[in-house]
Amino acid sequence: MPHILIVEDEAAIADTLIYALQAEGFTTCWLSLAGDALALLAREAFDMVILDVGLPDISGFEACKRLRRFSEVPVMFLTARNDEIDRVVGLEIGADDYVVKPFSPREVTARVKAILKRVAPSPVAAPVPSGPFQVDSERVQIHYRGHLLGLTRHEFRLLQTLLAQPERVFSREQLLDHLGVCVDAGYERSIDSHIKSLRAKLRAIAADAEPIQTHRGLGYSYSPSHS
Ligand code: CA
Secondary structure (H helix, E strand, C coil): CCEEECCCCCCCHHHHHHHHHCCCCEEEEEECCHHHHHHHHHCCCCCCEEECCCCCCCCCCCCCCHHHCCCCCCCCEEEECCHHEEEEEEEHCCCEEEECCCCCCCHHHHHHHHHHHHHCCHHHHHEEEEEEECCCECCEEECCCCEEECCCCHHHHHHHHHHHHHCCCECCHHHCCCCCCCCCCHHHHHHHHHHHHHHHHCCCCCCCCCCCCCCCEEEEHHHHHHH
C-alpha cells in the first residue's frame, strides 16, 4: 500500500487530497510545514510527496531542493499560480510532476498512480531468493544467509547457474558453457578451482553446510537441503 506524504498548509485542500487518495487505497500523512516534512522524510520512507509551493515556512521549491540532497522520493508540486509553473517545469528543482490549483481529486490520484508506476522497480531487478541464497542479477551480487559474497565474475556465474536448477547435476563442460568460456582440456580443471574457492567463501559463512555437492565423474549440483 503506497504511503504518501502531503505537505499543504490549507486544511481544506489537504482534506480533499487525503479523502481522494485513501479512496484509492493509499495511506497518507499530512503536514503543513516544509521543515516538519523534511525532518520526517529524513527518518521515514514514503513512496511519494505531494508538495505545495506556497508554504508558510520555506517555499516548496526550496524544500524540494533540500530533499534532493538525501532522497530520490518522487515529488509532485501543487501550484497556485501560472508563474510558478515555469519554475516547476525547470529541471533544476527535481520534481516529477505538478498540478495547478484548483484541481480535481481524480486528476491528482491519476497522476500519483502514473508516477508510482513509472518509478516502480521492474520485476526482473528484484533479487530472486533460492533457499538461503539471494541472487541479484542486476547488481551481480549473491547473498548467502544474509551475507554478501565477495565473488569473482566466474564464481558468480557458476553459483548463479547451479542455484537456478537445484539438484541438477551439471557436468564441467556444461558449467564452462555457462561461463561463456571455450571448452578445452585445461579449462575443465579450472572449474574445479573456481568451485574450490567458491566453497571456501561459503564455508566462511556456514562451516557446517555443503550447498555445492560433488558427483564423482559427473560434475556438481546445488543441494538446498545441505545449505
Ligand atoms: Ca499554500
